Amino acid sequence: MRSLSDRIEKYLKVLIERSENEEVEIQRIELAETFQCAPSQITYVLSTRFTASEGFITESKRGGRGFIKIRKFPINENPGKTGISEAQAENILQDLRDKGFLTEREAYLLREILGREVLDPAGGESDYIRFKIINKVMKSIKETEGERNVL
Amino acid sequence: MRSLSDRIEKYLKVLIERSENEEVEIQRIELAETFQCAPSQITYVLSTRFTASEGFITESKRGGRGFIKIRKFPINENPGKTGISEAQAENILQDLRDKGFLTEREAYLLREILGREVLDPAGGESDYIRFKIINKVMKSIKETEGERNVL
DNA sequence: CTCCTTTGACTTTCTTTGACCTTTAGTTAA
């Protein structure tokens, strides 16, 4: 029998697949109730199966009317005009760092670049540019795989 | 479903958008009645979603004929001619690489980011953004000095 | 045994409300 985590993962992935824009928004408590489990179980599933290095971006808000949004990251340049906020970018970088795909210094460099200050002049396009930068980074990581310790 | 605060925010932003001069004047009590909430809720929305760093300035008067005025400013950072072309950027990166300030992989990453493809959506501002990115990189290098070989 | 799951107590963040304070315009009385 597949584990609860597996079932929740499957459930969410189906939701994403069926969505228009490769994203889904849930409420942690609600989903926990659906699966009759502790809310933190949902957090666990997200942190083990919906990581940035797997191509997912999550975003959430606490408090009243809080939510968790999961988005599948189109690594292969899909100009669907997708955008990434500064906070989301930070999460992605942290994950890539944690997983060892980026060194601390690389993550630091990118964090500076992706900040509001630098990208602001792009105005409404800044989220989009942030998306494109992250996209490039992901691709680059794939292409330079194995070189991590060489440099 | 989105929260009350979110709805009030949206409502006000629509009003501003539709206005001639990017500003709107309301009465706190009136708006609170419209949304069936405590007047201080309006204050809360203003202080969390119409901040200066988001480009808004609010102004108000108490007492009889009191009001709250919200103005949106185009946070127009003046690109004072500071711009860096793609080719120039490449030279700079090469130089930083040669001098050992960047690893090969870091330089590669940055080269990808600074390319035309990524920054194009910024339109006329892309040279300026490239300039700011390079600036950040320079600063970051200074701040992480000595860490180069630690990672 | 070891690693992955599951749970629950505690923490942090965001929202909503209400009681009380301050400011202003208008009105009234000396």
Next chain:
DNA sequence: TTAACTAAAGGTCAAAGAAAGTCAAAGGAG
């Protein structure tokens, strides 16, 4: 005329409520 009162705003702040996050400990499968 002007000082004092009154009513009508908006401001503040703290408490209560509503979610999500964290983390360590217990439970299970291989």
